[in-house]
Amino acid sequence: MSADCIFCKIIKGDIPSKKIYEDDEVIAFNDIHPLAPVHFLVIPKEHIESLASCEPRHQALLGKMLLLAPKLAKEQGLKGFRSMINTGVEGGQEVFHIHVHAFGGGDTLPKT
Ligand code: AMP
Numbered sequence: 001m002s003a004d005c006i007f008c009k010i011i012k013g014d015i016p017s018k019k020i021y022e023d024d025e026v027i028a029f030n031d032i033h034p035l036a037p038v039h040f041l042v043i044p045k046e047h048i049e050s051l052a053s054c055e056p057r058h059q060a061l062l063g064k065m066l067l068l069a070p071k072l073a074k075e076q077g078l079k080g081f082r083s084m085i086n087t088g089v090e091g092g093q094e095v096f097h098i099h100v101h102a103f104g105g106g107d108t109l110p111k112t
Pocket residue numbers: 006015017030031032033034085086092093094095096
């Protein structure tokens with residue numbers, strides 16, 4: 001838990017979110033500025049800054065987050081989606097609590 005982390009505050013319930021999944025290790029909620037009709041974030045409850053701060057002990061947790069994305073995407077009615085993990089300022093990361101973006105719906109997403 002990090003006192004000034006916005007996602008830790010969402011986990012604690014101090015900041016509201018549109019939660020779509022929660023268990024003892026992870027939560028998923030809708031992104032406040034969606035890039036597509038459906039856009040949610042999967043985050044661990046443990047405060048880990050980024051993919052670059054992950055350690056071998058996080059392997060199962062990372063796998064769990066990745067496996068959750070298609071399950072939730074399907075539940076949200078998506079046939080396909082894009083997943084993204086921004087890492088570091090130069091990787092476009094703005095919130096320094098690791099998160100997997102999953103978004104899609106509407107038109108086919110442009111090729112990267
Ligand atoms: P990133 O640039 O990968 O760090 O992405 C951070 C994401 O968090 C952005 O897509 C923001 O729209 C999203 N975000 C920031 N604050 C909130 C919030 N309070 N609730 C939901 N999503 C948020």
